[in-house]
Amino acid sequence: MTDMLNEVQDIINIPSTTLRILLAHFNWDKELLLERYYEYEGNQERIFADAHVISPFRSAEHCKQQTSCSSISCEICCSSHSASFMTGLDCGHIFCKDCWATYLAVKILDEGMSQMISCPAFDCRIIVDDSLVMQLIVDKHILQKYQHLMTNSFVECNSLLKWCPAPDCHHVIKLEYKETQPVKCDCGREFCAECSEPWHDPVKCMHLKKWLKKCDDDSETSNWISANTKECPKCLATIEKVGGCNHMVCRNQSCKHEFCWVCLGPWDPHGASWYNCNRYNAVDARKARDIQERSRQMLQRYLFYCNRYMNHLQSLKFEHKLYARVKRKMDEMQCLNMTWIEVQFLKTAVDILCQCRQTLMYTYVFAFFLERNNQSIIFEENQADCEKATEMLSEYLERDITTASVAEIKQKVQDKYRYCDTRRNVLLKHVHEGYDEDWWEYFE
CATH class of the missing domain: 3.30.40.10 (Zinc/RING finger domain, C3HC4 (zinc finger))
Known part of the structure; x- marks a missing residue:
């Protein structure tokens, strides 16, 4: 802030207190301030009036009340x-x-x-x-x-400055250019420069925002209610069907309306045909069924992608235990005449495993909004290859690494993490190529 104030003050001779208010008015965009300042040359009172500050060029005796009273x-x-x-x-x-x-x-x-x-x-x-x-x-x-x-x-106000979103971290990151990119703070937190969420390649910020809102609010609770319950036609109380009988009785003490679960019409005209609703094919009934079926399908679709997203998120949270296990194995290898540098391949393997899990986690967010077409089928195949390789690497690091010989460990781990990294890069490259070529169609 001080550097910017001094830089602008060298160009236009204005007191620093007034200049700070002007810069704040223009959201600390010094180029815009200078452009407007010289645009209003000869009528610069206007720029001060817009910023709600008294012009420093105005005579002091006209600005302050003078008094001789004690x-x-x-x-x-x-x-x-x-x-x-x-x-x-x-x-x-x-x-x-x-x-x-x-x-x-x-x-x-x-x-x-x-x-x-x-x-x-x-x-x-x-x-x-x-x-x-x-x-x-x-x-x-x-x-x-x-x-x-x-x-x-x-x-x-500065588009090239970002607070680190990590709790209790007071660092500010200075960006070289304004673009969606991963940035890493000295505290170790890696986040998106655009939205400050954890780095979420390949999903775009706008889709991630919608996804997080969908996960946080009660929208899916509403979907479940819509898919599994109906409202009483008389008092609109929400009712869940817990038995096989279609003869429903509202349990609202002030209502007790009797109706048919299938068509929502009064029960009396149905007579004894409890399971053969004579209004089953009515237009209103078909419309109600269609709405409920769409709601049920939307809920199932969301749960499909959410379960896989949460699975990778949960696995990421457990990776600190894997780091500890690998650290012990690295210590054992150093005791067997291997240097510190030679055993770093194990840490590299866990780093790549975490990167793959994080990428896969966000690919399910990307896929949730994706309409099905030929490119989406290729994307799903790349996603499946990457996920299969990731699971193989994870299983090997957690189980087989403790029983294998040192030479076997190094060869297998390096082969597996290199293949995982390759599949991850192929997956990301295809998604970004789709962004550039406008291949992706989104589900609303």
Whole structure:
């Protein structure tokens, strides 16, 4: 922030407090600020008015109220104070320092504001500059919060800066270019530069967002209710059929409506034909059945992909145990006259296994939104090959590695993880080629 302020200040000679408000108004885009500044040359009052700041070129005696009184009444607390205890902005509104401090503390702590705190005077939109805040706030906790909010706003406005999403990590990542790409923080967290979620190649950010929302909210609960229950035609209470009889009686004590489960019509006209509904082929009945069948199919489709997604996610969570097992095996190999470098192939194998599981996990998200066509069939074959190779590598590392000889371990592990890595790259290459060639059609 300081570097940018100094860089712009070298070009246009404006006080740093005013310049910071201008940059914040333009979301810290210095090129846009300079473009507008020189675009309004000769009428630069407009750019200051848009940013809700008093122009520094305006004469000071026209901006501040001048008074020779030894005692001034504060418009907030209505108490009289000495002129030295009163302060304000260039808009001319002055208040006592106690009221200023309380007002700023409420804005910072309760409302989470930093760059857009306006003058407390009624209907005055002039922005409070940071130098005044630093003078009036003495509580270190409030000042720290204010500086954190300022920094956070600067990072969020800058498309090339990203907070690390890891818990308790306060690092900021500076990107070289704006694009969906994996970035890795010094804390070890790898995430997407676009959406800050864990790196999710090959699925796009927009589809991942829809998937996570679908997993988090109650949409699938609604699908289950729609697929497995019906509403009472009279009171609209949700009813689940737990027996074979189609003669339904609503258990709502104020309703107790009797109806047919098949056609949802009143039960009386059905007579004794409980299982041969005479309205079964009616248009409304067919429509209700079609809606329920579609809902049931959507639920089954979601569960198919969700189960496989969650399976790989669960396997990833257990890989720390595999790392520990492999670490013990690496120590054993070093005791058998192998160097530290020579045993690193085991760690490489687990790293590739985790990469394959993570890729496969997100391929099921990609497949959930994918319409079936010739390219999707090729994708599924590549996915199956990669998944089969991944499971073989996982099984070998978890079971066979403990019984095999050292020479056999090295040869088999290297062959398996190289094949896994090759299949993973083939899978990703095909998906990205489909993005470039516009092969993919999405299911809505």
